[in-house]
Each structure stands twice: as C-alpha cells, then as structure tokens.
Amino acid sequence: MQSLFNWLDSGYNTINSLISYYRDHEKKMMLWGAGNRGIAFLQMYDPNAVYLSGVYDMYPSKQGTILKTGHHVFAPEEVKCDVIFVLSNGIERFARKYIKEHGRNEKVIDILDIIFGKLPLSKIIQTDDVQLIPVRKEKICGLTIMYYPKEANFSYVKQYAKELDHLVIFDNSPSDNKSFFEKANFPENTEYYWNHGNNIGLGDPINLLAEKLANSDYNWILTFDQDSVLEEDMITGMRKFINSDKCTEDVAVVSPQLVSCEKDVHSIKESVFPFCTHTYFIAQSGMLQRIRTIQAIGGYDKNLFIDSVDTDFVVRCMMHGYQTIRLNDCFLYHQLGDKDEKQININGHIYNTNKYGPLRYYYQYRNALYCKNKFRGSAYEFIWDEVLNVLNNTVSLEERSKDISEMIVQAKQDYSKRVMGKYCGVK
Template structure:
C-alpha cells in the first residue's frame, strides 16, 4: 500500500473551503495546508475540525504556487511519503474518483509514472489536457519530483504545472490520466457563450493572470519547442485566440491586453518571479 500525503494551496479562501477538503481528506495519511494568504487567516479553528494529521504552514505573504508546492513536496519527502495529492482550495472529486486513482497506483508499477491525474470537469465538460494535466487533483510521484527538481518557483503562478509535466516527459517519465476518475474544477469568473452552434469558454482571468500566463507560456515554448513542437505551437495558438476573445467578449480589455504585452516584454528581457509594478 502506498503512503499518500496531500497538499492544498490556500489563498484568501472562501468560508466553505473546508467542505472541499473533507471531500478527500480521509484518503490521506497527512495533509499539508500551505497558506499563501497575505493577511493572517481567521479559520484555524475550522481547520482543526477537519481532523488530525494536518500540518498548517502560513507563509505570511503570497510566495507563489511553485514555492508552496515545493514546500509540500519537501515536507512529504522528509516524512517518508511516496505520493502527494495536490489540490486547489476550490476543487473536489466526484464520488469514487480518488479511490480509483489510489487503486491504480496500488495495482500497477508506477516507478516510471510522474503524474497520475483525473479527468477534469468544467461546467459538465471534460477539459483535461492529457499531455499537461493541471496540478489540482493530480497525484505526484515524490521520488521523481525530487529527481527532476520539483516545480518552477520563478514562474510564480500559471503554467508551472504544464512545465513540470513537459519536463517529466522530457526526462523519460510518463503521465497517466485515469479515465473514470473526475475532478470538478472551477475557473474564476468564466462563462460559456454559444456562437454559431459552438460553445466557447471565456475565462475572464484577471489582468495579472494574463501577465503570468503570457510570460510563462513563452518561457515554456522556448524551453520545450524542439522536444514538443506541436504542443508548443498549440500553446501559441491558445494565446492568440484568448487575446481575440478578450477583445470580443471580456471586460477590462485594455488592462488585459496591456498585461499581455507586459508579459511578453518581460519574457524578452528575461524577467521571472513575482510581477513587479
């Protein structure tokens, strides 16, 4: 039987965030709660009510998703765990899904599998990218993560899960998506519009997210273009189509386009880390 820890990254979570944690907590040997909230949290008592075997880490400021994930990886490695379930504060599994993921790990040789991921559901639509699954809902092989270097701290947020998956594959490791396991995922203020009998997802990301997505996508394309050319070109296509959708359908158009331009410029000059105004 595997030793499975979990990590949930918190950032100013809503009042009911513990409901999502209870959805998977009982399947874990230990849960690391890494809090990137910039003000001292007021929900410690709510956390205690979830159960025992919780390690709460308050960073005191937003250190970025990569830092938080690497913190959890280091803690779980030192505590002797084999795998780490990584979760967002607003995600939850459908019934029976996490059991199927654990059953796969217990029944198969996973020494060469870096990531075990569920199918991701958004508004009743499967949106899983089997090449680069998102971190939320994924089970990370801790030994492999330690070998290839964990997540990119200098990406701060956005695309660090995609980059990690590409790096794992480039190093010869595999990614497994469990087709009968499902994670319900939320995407900010997204909306779905219907245009000529086709449904289009409008993400409505904040301008700052547009900065990170643009900057980090270009770093990812530069680093992996020759190893994953088709994937890289598709990521470039997504950047272009997202920019068009911002102009046509989203609010705060000028701010978002300006942040896209800023993200591309900072990529050109080699800037990484947290956005500096």
C-alpha cells in the same frame, strides 16, 4: 504551424503503421475535427486523401466543404466508419459521447495518447480489460494551496482530508486564516501553515513539501486548489491504481478527469473510455505526483509562479521518459464557473471570456512566451503556440480588453527582459 508538425512527427512511425494496418484490413477511417490540429494531421499522414474517408465536424459552416488535402467535411450523421481519430481531449470526450448516444460502435483512437504514451501498435489495436492487482501500499500526502480563502473553502477541503495519510494546507494569503481552519474541526492528520503573508505561488510550496518528505515513507503528493470538489471515491480509485501492478516505476503523474457538473460524470461513465489516457493536459488540482520524480527532474520551475506551472512540470516529466496518466474513471469538479463567464463561438472555435482579469492574462501570456522558448524545437512547443493563439484571439472579445491589452504589452516587455516570477508592477 511548424511546432504542430514537430509534435505529430514525433509519433510518425507508429501512426503511419496504424493507418496502414486499418487500410490493409479494409477499415473505413475518419478524422473528427477540421481545426488546425486536424488539418496538420491530414497534411502529414494523408496529404492526397488516399487513406481517410473524410472529416467529421459539428459546425454547419465547415460541413460540405473540401479541405486543401481533398478531404470532404461531413456532419457525423451523414457517414459511418470503423475508426475515428481524434486530436484533443475535448473532442475525444464529445466523440465518445456522440457514438454512445447514437448507438454506433466506431473505435475512437486518441492521437495524443499514442504520442505521449509512446504506445506500441499492438496496444492501440487491441485494448484489453484492465485488472488491477494490489502489490504495494503507497502513502499520500495531500497539499491544498490557498489564497484569500473563504470559510466555505475549508469545508471543501475537510471533505477529503480523512482519505489522505496526511494533509498540509498551505496558505499564501496576506492574513492568517487559522480561525477558519480551527472552526472546521479537521481530523488530526491535517495541519495548517500560513506563509506569513508571503505569496510564493504554486510551484514553490510543492517543492518545499517534496524536499521535506524526501527521506520519509511518503511516496506521493496530491495537490488541490482551495475550491476543488471531489467526486466520491476519486482518491480511492487513484490509490487503487498506484498500489497496483499497473503502476510501474516510470509513472510520475496520475490525474482524474476534470468535470464541471454531475452530468459530465454520467456521460463519461456511460461512454466507452479506455482505463487511462496519456496526456500533457493535467491540471495542478487533483494531480498525484511521485515525490522522487519531482526531485529527479529538478522540481517545479520557480520562474512561472502561476499559470503553465502544471503543464511545464508534466512536459518535463515526459521529456525525462516518465509516464503522465489520466484515469478515466476518477473525477474532480474543477473551476465550477464564474457567473460573468461567457462562451463565444467564432467559426467553430469556442472562446471563454470574462473568466480572468488583466493580471491573470499577464501571467498566462508571459509564461507561454517563456515555455515556448524553453521547449523550442521539441515536440511540445506547439502547446504554448496554441495558448498564445487563443489568448490573442480572446483579448478583443473581453469586456476589459483595453486593460488586458496593456497587461499583455507588459508581459511581453517583462519576458524580453527576463523578468519572471511574481509580478511586482511596472518598474
């Protein structure tokens, strides 16, 4: 819990001033979400239930209860307010959708955006329409990293290849899949590279490409998974931003909204979202990263291989003073779902099970331990505390819980011995 307080404390002056501003203007404030983040927020910023009028929560088991801080928990339809604070991307999306669908006009403020964007009070209170003025023309090199791709994956990639200045398909697979590439008939700006059966994970291919392009006229690398499907005009929208006056030199990462279906896209477009949000929650697929920034912060961490590769990179960008931004009008369909995946609700917490096998759990757990220690004492340590908490709570719900538990034990042992990178089995 201490790491969560460290994160919340990093934005203390601004958040405290924000609450005081709305209190002085007699605005009714509510928090959405009575989970760990919400409780920590209240303990730090309103420990005696003086400023906020309560907490919204969608789960009946929490509604009608009183938190230790003295705040009452309500169903959203019970009480209206002027300002709603949210503490996660998921809750922000849900809250904005709820407000739109129910004809309400509360202002939603994302605490993550304030902290990670180091936003001044004036920018939080008054949100203006964003006008993008073209001032440059940046070049983008795409990088799609593959592993055991199917023929259909090459079809997905071909759909966006022509929108890029150049595209590299980097194949980590044991066998060459060039026949699929040739059959797909890609445009001339696309090259296929098979790494001769050597799987080097996610970070190293990006490091290699960034090094290759360091002295070229390319400015950005846009990375994709092999199963990524882009919403129409996603790349166009991202280009429009990086070519504009709003993309300052300290912008290191730009990403789209990740969605699972077309219904999500319509819902977000109809809700009142700001033009962009500052966040650490940026997936590798769809991540547009400035090449010189990759080099400035030392590249991707080779110790991670897969899992936490993207979050570690984004956090280090922020710690070096760079902006990491999500554009809320650009969309990418990511991880379209596994037919065996199940969602289990326990006391209002949603756990996704049967999504990953034992080896993936190994990487997630080991790398979370590594990153927690790497960022210990910083405002970002809480990210991996939350990852570890979710993993620990999910294991017993998995159909292969015994196998997964054994791999987590191995993950702990390997981390303690500083065995990182690609998993090579029990030694």
